[in-house]
Amino acid sequence: MSFSAKIINFLILAEKFIDVWDKNGYNNNKKNYIRERSYMSYINRHMENQITELSKSWSAILLTGPRQSGKTTMLRRLAEKEGIGREYVSLDDLTVREMAKSDPKMFLQLHKPPVLIDEVQYAPELFTYIKIYVDEHHNPGDFWLTGSQVFRLMQGVQESLAGRVALLHMAPLSQRELMNADPRPFTTDFDALLEDSKKMTALTTPEMYERIWKGCMPGLAGGDYADRNVYYSSYLSTYIERDVRELSGAIDALKFTRFITAVAARTSQLVNYKAIADDADIDQITAKKWIGILETLGIIFMLHPYSNNVLKRTIKTPKLYFYDTGLVCYLTKWSSPEVAENGAMSGALLENFTVSEIMKSYQNAGKEPYINYYRDKDAKEIDVIIDGDGKLCPLEIKKTSTPDKRITKTFSIIDKSPLVLGTSAVLCMSDKLSAFDSNNLIVPIWMI
Secondary structure, eight states, X not given: OOHHHHHHHHHHHHHHHHHHXXXXXXXTTSOOHHHHHHHHTOOOOTTHHHHHHHTTTOSEEEEEOOTTSSHHHHHHHHHHHHTSOXXXXXXXXXXXXXXXXXXXXXXHHHSOSSEEEESGGGOTHXXXXXXXXXXXXXXXXXXXXXXXXXXXXXXXXXXXXXXXXXXXXXXXXXXXXXXXXXXXXXXXXXXXXHXXXXXXXXOOHHHHHHHHHHOOOHHHHTTSOSOHHHHHHHXXXXXXXXXXXXXXSOOOHHHHHHHHHHHHHTTTXXXXXXXXXXXXXOOHHXXXXXXXXXXXXXXXXXXXXXXXXXXXXXXXXXXXXXXXXHHHHHHTTOOSHHHHHHSTTHHHHHHHHHHHHHHHHHHHTTOOOOEEEEEBTTOOEEEEEEEEXXXXXXXXXXXXXXXXXXXXXXXXXGGGSSSEEOOEEEEESOSSOEEEETTEEXXXXXXX
């Protein structure tokens, strides 16, 4: 590990130490430097309103998402604004974790609601006792929980807290958050897009690739860490490798690095377990297991193919995307935004960025993203299909700034669907919102 990476690891450990120091009363009059610095660079999150509103009616809220995506920082800021003395406790602390696992009832007596429990996936034994407490007291906002695993893949939660917990997923920063734009799910409604176009600042293609290359992790976007390479190196070794090891047992760090690099090189593509396994020198069973873990940790997500009873020739394999394109660029060794823009992965990076931004826009609004892609055995393809309100809205992603209307011909495939064809759009590098006609829009990617 490089000297700079050791420094970042030291700062991370220092923050955890000072958190414990604060909790024991030794630093009650002054905030520690690291937290103060992160608050100074804090970027408002669209999910803040969701948390505040849900806390008025739900006794428990579980916020999941990858590490370092800003979950804890946001919730601790909201807890300060509440002013009700919500306690913060982290299960990253091994002593605290042991208490939560061995005597969860006593744990909840020591850490009484309202409480914020961080990294709750480490002690699934707590879930049953949280359920009992919620059923007995019915106090809105009692439990704020965070987890670095996607809820539907988190072991032990669904059985214990089903119907008793409000579920949210926080990805790294969206570009709408970075641009301080209004929170809303992406839509092809022209009036909504027109309103956005008046408020948002257009980006050139080089500026867009700078955003893609730099990534959207709060620590980098907020300026807390200047060296992007050191940040991602430390992020891989400090968090991802450790979490994979905890979920799957001992791993070969070198093979895992080859594996996640092979996955990154295939972003925006159909999942190919054999090719990934061959590149990483592992078997396909391990490759499939590790991809499942990356999905569990919220590092990647799958876009599944759209199909129905009429469309029988569709391909069944999902496509793979990362939530953070900066991590993809780091793993695939693009040394600058300019090189990434002109390199062999230019189109794949742009597609990954666009699809992940659409996904985040729904998650940040607390809505389920009903998003698919289409590809059939005749090689006809639609990059994204948004399913909602009885309509299918097809989207095509292109790097060009002047798209050709012939791109929209593929959208006619949806006419075979039992659902109605909604307004379609070509998402591209145009500098302004426009349209081919009333049913086919031209939407700049910087507006998503």
